[in-house]
Amino acid sequence: MSKYPVACMGKFLLLILFACLSLGAARPEIKLEIRDHLFLPSELVVPANTKIKLIVYNRDPTPEEFESYELNREKVIMGGQKAIIFIGPLKPGEYPFFGEFNPKTAQGKIIAE
Amino acid sequence: MLLTSVIIILREVLEAALLLTILLAMSRFIGLNTRWFLLALALGGLGSIIYGNNLAAISNAFDGTGQELLNAGLHIFIYALLLITTSLMVINYYRPGCRLSLLKWCMLLAVMSSILREGAEIYIYLYTFHTQPALFGSVLKGALIGAGIGFSIGALLYYLLLALPERHTLLITCILLTIVAGGMCSQAVQLLIQIDWLPSQMPLWDTSALLREDSLVGQLLYALMSYEASPTPLEVFLYAMSLAVMALTLGFTHYVYRSHAHVPAVAH
Numbered sequence: 222m223s224k225y226p227v228a229c230m231g232k233f234l235l236l237i238l239f240a241c242l243s244l245g246a247a248r249p250e251i252k253l254e255i256r257d258h259l260f261l262p263s264e265l266v267v268p269a270n271t272k273i274k275l276i277v278y279n280r281d282p283t284p285e286e287f288e289s290y291e292l293n294r295e296k297v298i299m300g301g302q303k304a305i306i307f308i309g310p311l312k313p314g315e316y317p318f319f320g321e322f323n324p325k326t327a328q329g330k331i332i333a334e
Numbered sequence: 335m336l337l338t339s340v341i342i343i344l345r346e347v348l349e350a351a352l353l354l355t356i357l358l359a360m361s362r363f364i365g366l367n368t369r370w371f372l373l374a375l376a377l378g379g380l381g382s383i384i385y386g387n388n389l390a391a392i393s394n395a396f397d398g399t400g401q402e403l404l405n406a407g408l409h410i411f412i413y414a415l416l417l418i419t420t421s422l423m424v425i426n427y428y429r430p431g432c433r434l435s436l437l438k439w440c441m442l443l444a445v446m447s448s449i450l451r452e453g454a455e456i457y458i459y460l461y462t463f464h465t466q467p468a469l470f471g472s473v474l475k476g477a478l479i480g481a482g483i484g485f486s487i488g489a490l491l492y493y494l495l496l497a498l499p500e501r502h503t504l505l506i507t508c509i510l511l512t513i514v515a516g517g518m519c520s521q522a523v524q525l526l527i528q529i530d531w532l533p534s535q536m537p538l539w540d541t542s543a544l545l546r547e548d549s550l551v552g553q554l555l556y557a558l559m560s561y562e563a564s565p566t567p568l569e570v571f572l573y574a575m576s577l578a579v580m581a582l583t584l585g586f587t588h589y590v591y592r593s594h595a596h597v598p599a600v601a602h
Contacts, residue, residue: 286455290546304393324338
């Protein structure tokens, strides 16, 4: 009798775990590179209304700060490192981002559609 | 390079300068010496260099969420310190000299954390260019100009606060610090959304057509209260909660100490 609620809770926790895992798995991953103070590619098309895992690789030896006012994100990425930034869900539209340390060259945008 | 450097340094300096000057003005108002402030500057500067030198390792910690967790932690820590600081200021208004060393320590830690957060970015940015002599000159010049503008705005606010009629100083300082503290919470929430620790949602509204975040006023408002053109419902809720908690705490402290202060007067 006493085991029943425990088993029930266990099942419930497993269910939540699977739900989380499946949500995590369904989340699209998008890769972006920084090379010679440029974002490659400089335009990324992503599905609208979906949460996205953005992975930014800094291939330069120097640090860069990924920054976007429209996406409300900012993160310093040291030279030769990668950064994971979750973005979205986004309404359809264009979301510019830039490298704060080299804003003249490091420009890009995310297009949600 | 010059203009980029001015903008980056100005943004970072301004964010810390507002908090620094309000606390420094308050310290002067209460009649504390400024030793705590100088110590906070030194510790914050030293901390920035250590943080900056270890950023790669910190960023990679906790599955690549170390940078956000540390920064969010610093923001929440500053919020808590400001809550204690402002409450003690209100208490001191009615009971001069009450727990001044605790007040000094809270202000010291708040200033140190704020410098640590903003200073590390300045350090990383400047350190990148120190190996490129061709660019370093103009970067440094830009940095000095940016820092100069930032400190000037701070100085302006400092003298403005000290020039206020004394009976308004406490109220206005508490309001400003509550706004700054709310901004700290809102930045922490945003960082936790960025690493998926808090759920992300569609923005509740978008005021970027009215006031762009990268405009001059937008930047000033960002430094003061973390102005965000398109916040999510969770951000708005937690921001409002952080303001409400602080305002209610201060209101309650004020009420309790004012009535205590008046008891002997009524009894006589």
